[in-house]
Amino acid sequence: MAIPLFLKVLKDQRRGFLGWSIGLVAIVSIQLSVFPTVRSSAEGLATFLKNYPEALQKIFRMEDYTSGPGYLSTELFSFMLPLIFIAVGTGWGANATAQEEERRTADLLLTLPISRPRILLTKIVSGITAQIVLVLILFLTLFIGIRFVDISLPVSKILAGSASGALLGVTFHAVATLFGSIFGKKSVALGGAIALAIAGFLFYSLAPLVHTFDRVLGINPFQWALGKNPLKGGLDFGYATLSILTSIIIYGASVSVLRSRDISN
Amino acid sequence: MPTSAISLKGVTKFYGHELGVMDVTFEVLPGEIMGFLGPNGAGKTTTMRALVGLLKLTSGQAYILGEEVTIYSHEMRKEIGYLPGSPGLYENLTGWEHLRFLAKMRDCDCTEEIRSMAERFDLDLHRRIKDLSKGNQQKIGVIQAFMHRPSILILDEPTSGLDPIVQREFSALVDETQSRGAAILLSSHVLSEVEHLADRVVIINDGKQLLVDEISNLKKRTLRTVDLFFGSPIPPEVFSRVHGIKDVHTYGNRITCTVIGAETELLKVAVEHGLESVQTHESNLDEIFFSIVEGGDPNGYSTIS
Numbered sequence: 001m002a003i004p005l006f007l008k009v010l011k012d013q014r015r016g017f018l019g020w021s022i023g024l025v026a027i028v029s030i031q032l033s034v035f036p037t038v039r040s041s042a043e044g045l046a047t048f049l050k051n052y053p054e055a056l057q058k059i060f061r062m063e064d065y066t067s068g069p070g071y072l073s074t075e076l077f078s079f080m081l082p083l084i085f086i087a088v089g090t091g092w093g094a095n096a097t098a099q100e101e102e103r104r105t106a107d108l109l110l111t112l113p114i115s116r117p118r119i120l121l122t123k124i125v126s127g128i129t130a131q132i133v134l135v136l137i138l139f140l141t142l143f144i145g146i147r148f149v150d151i152s153l154p155v156s157k158i159l160a161g162s163a164s165g166a167l168l169g170v171t172f173h174a175v176a177t178l179f180g181s182i183f184g185k186k187s188v189a190l191g192g193a194i195a196l197a198i199a200g201f202l203f204y205s206l207a208p209l210v211h212t213f214d215r216v217l218g219i220n221p222f223q224w225a226l227g228k229n230p231l232k233g234g235l236d237f238g239y240a241t242l243s244i245l246t247s248i249i250i251y252g253a254s255v256s257v258l259r260s261r262d263i264s265n
Numbered sequence: 266m267p268t269s270a271i272s273l274k275g276v277t278k279f280y281g282h283e284l285g286v287m288d289v290t291f292e293v294l295p296g297e298i299m300g301f302l303g304p305n306g307a308g309k310t311t312t313m314r315a316l317v318g319l320l321k322l323t324s325g326q327a328y329i330l331g332e333e334v335t336i337y338s339h340e341m342r343k344e345i346g347y348l349p350g351s352p353g354l355y356e357n358l359t360g361w362e363h364l365r366f367l368a369k370m371r372d373c374d375c376t377e378e379i380r381s382m383a384e385r386f387d388l389d390l391h392r393r394i395k396d397l398s399k400g401n402q403q404k405i406g407v408i409q410a411f412m413h414r415p416s417i418l419i420l421d422e423p424t425s426g427l428d429p430i431v432q433r434e435f436s437a438l439v440d441e442t443q444s445r446g447a448a449i450l451l452s453s454h455v456l457s458e459v460e461h462l463a464d465r466v467v468i469i470n471d472g473k474q475l476l477v478d479e480i481s482n483l484k485k486r487t488l489r490t491v492d493l494f495f496g497s498p499i500p501p502e503v504f505s506r507v508h509g510i511k512d513v514h515t516y517g518n519r520i521t522c523t524v525i526g527a528e529t530e531l532l533k534v535a536v537e538h539g540l541e542s543v544q545t546h547e548s549n550l551d552e553i554f555f556s557i558v559e560g561g562d563p564n565g566y567s568t569i570s
Contacts, residue, residue: 007309012357104353108409111317112370113342260336262280263319265310265349 001123009126010229013092014235016128019229021198024084024134025141031075032145042066058208068151069231072142077226084171085134086197092130093176094189096123099260100185106263117255120181124251126163127173132168140161153231160230167225167243172197183253184264196245221246268331270295270417270448271316274440275325276309284472285311288325290479290565291467293448295416298439300480301452302554308472309452310350312419316450317347329417343371343468346415350422350452350525352406356395360405363394367409382408383440386431399426407435411442418449424458436462460550470558483553491528493520493535503538507531 038045045066049227064070097120098179100106139162148155172193180189203223207213217223224239228258271293278285293299303309314320316327327334329341355363360383365377367406384402394402403426410418413565432455439462443449453459459466460480467477474560476483491510499520501513507530511521524531524545527557532543548556 003371004366008355008366018408100353104349104351105355105357107314107319107347107353108367109370110319111342111345111347112367113339114370115339116336193342211515260321262321262336265314265319265351 001125002118005042005119005122006126008035009095009123010129013095013126013130015086016091017133020088021134021137024081027080027084027235028076028138028141029145031072032149032151034072035149035151038071039068039137054102055209060207066115067083068146068152069229072151072153072161073229073231074146077164077231079090081138081165082168082201082222082226084091085131085165085255086172086194088130089169089171089173090136090176090190090193090197091191093173094128094180094186096120096127096177096180096254098180098184098189102186102265103263107265110263116259120177120255120258124174124177127177128170131169131173134160134169135166138165156230157234160234163235163240164225164230167199167220167240171221171224171246171247171250174254177240178250178254178257181258191218269293269328270329271299271419271450272328273316273325274327276315276322276327277314277324278308278320279323284308285320286315286469286472286474289469289474290325291474293450293474295448296443296446297465298443298451300459300464300466302448302456302466303452303467304558307469309423309469311451311472312469313347313419313450314349316419317342317345320393336415338560341563344416346410346413346418346420348406348410348418348420350424350425353405354394354407356404356473358394358559359391359393360388360397360401361390363405364390364409364412368412373413378414379408382411382438385434385450400428400431403427404431407438410431411438414445416447418447418451420449420451422452422454424453424455432458438468455548456554458558461530462514468554470556475557480550483550484547486526487548487553487556488523488525489497489528489548490546491522491531492546493522493531493534493540494518494519494544496539496541499534499538504531504534507527507534 030223049065066073096107101107114151139158142158142162145153175196176189176193179192180186180244183189200220203213203216204220207217217227221243224243227239228236269292273289273291276289277287289308289312291299301309306353311320315322316329316334318334321336330342330344332338333340335355337367358366364375364379368379369487379390388401388404394405410420424435427435436458438450439451451459463480464482465477467481468475495518498515498518501515501520504510504513504520504522509526510522510524512541513520522531528545532540535543554569
């Protein structure tokens with residue numbers, strides 16, 4: 001790893017990352033602050049949910065909405081938190097090399113006496129570091145926050161829930177990095193990774209309703225990260241391993257592509 | 266014979282079906298400055314980017330200090346200072362931060378070199394790069410290429426955007442770098458600058474190498490106008506049998522003609538007819554360049570002499 005580059009990436013991204021972190025803490029805090037009202041209206045909500053279209057209940061995994069873990073799963077882990085992890089991941093992935101090529105800084109960076117794989121691996125490590133820090137921020141926010149609203153969750157489940165976001169973030173960080181390595185354009189890297197993320201989310205959300213989508217759930221990163229409801233069941237070891245291995249393969253492909261192609265100017 | 270610092274053998278690069286450069290072959294010796302000339306789109310930048318390993322050659326080989334350059338090789342780049350044609354800089358950084366970052370990546374302190382060159386070029390290192398003029402950004406590009414005292418310099422349009430005073434300082438820096446034995450490949454649109462700095466030039470056009478030669482040889486092989494002054498009028502027919510001259514005209518006691526190659530025979534005949542003085546108007550590199558590139562027949566040009 002090239003330490004000066006690693007530190008430079010962290011420094012360059014600090015403002016954007018700070019913004020996403022504040023957003024994450026704010027969203028979690030706001031949702032937690034609403035929970036006492038939800039719990040006190042459990043009876044009314046139960047009636048409301050009973051009349052809620054079954055299809056929507058399935059899409060938003062709304063079972064057990066009035067329990068602490070059920071509420072957090074529905075309100076945070078089904079959409080908002082994955083979105084933040086994926087946004088950070090795709091952004092950092094698209095910046096890895098595509099931005100350097102577009103801004104022509106790649107001509108200086110890639111003519112230093114450091115191999116292209118080492119440069120890209122440094123960028124990958126910095127992106128993974130950002131995901132780990134986000135996990136820590138989310139973990140601490142939940143760990144502290146649930147105490148204020150009297151939700152009981154074991155530390156292992158909070159950690160599993162937080163880590164599930166990073167599994168998605170890292171996967172789509174890898175995808176954006178790969179598109180950037182192939183095409184050298186930030187818009188393609190970002191757009192391609194986000195399009196895949198949206199497709200994955202739709203397939204995952206509609207799987208309870210569409211048999212075809214349900215059949216391919218086993219290859220969907222959203223299923224790997226969220227399918228077993230990490231706040232209740234913890235992370236599925238098999239799925240987590242599959243997610244990590246997939247990311248490693250995509251990162252490997254990124255390095256291989258960048259290593260052997262012309263750098264555009 | 267000294268080992269080449271830079272050597273290209275049949276370097277060819279296609280972008281898909283589009284020609285970048287074809288069969289470029291030349292060498293640059295340690296302590297030599299090679300001018301690299303050609304119109305826009307001729308293939309200069311492609312050749313230079315291939316030399317620093319940014320492009321994969323379609324065929325041919327490029328060597329730096331005897332080691333073959335590929336997109337996989339990186340150790341040799343310790344010895345290379347490269348200034349891209351349009352250097353992309355980290356605009357959110359200050360000049361100092363930018364140069365220190367590159368120095369750290371090279372595992373080089375370079376502090377003294379950065380400071381002294383910034384002073385020499387009158388560059389404020391503490392302003393953000395995005396707030397600097399194009400000329401000042403170019404100075405940062407120049408400093409990053411020279412700061413680690415490389416033995417090979419590959420400079421693509423290095424004086425682009427620099428004012429005349431800084432250009433003069435740059436020329437002095439290049440001279441000093443040459444005197445410590447570095448090999449320099451330098452492309453420029455300022456032909457007078459290349460004429461002043463370079464020992465030899467390579468000229469390419471439309472991706473093809475037209476010639477490589479010493480500037481002094483090019484001048485010898487180029488048409489020159491000669492004025493001959495006599496004590497009394499001389500008939501132009503006197504010079505009709507002299508080899509290598511044409512366009513002979515008489516203006517009273519003065520005869521003008523154009524000469525290709527040596528002037529010995531012309532002067533011998535002129536002296537026999539009472540030559541009093543002679544003035545030779547040599548072509549400069551601009552004229553040579555245009556005659557070669559626009560003439561389109563480097564072989565014809567070469568065989569004139």
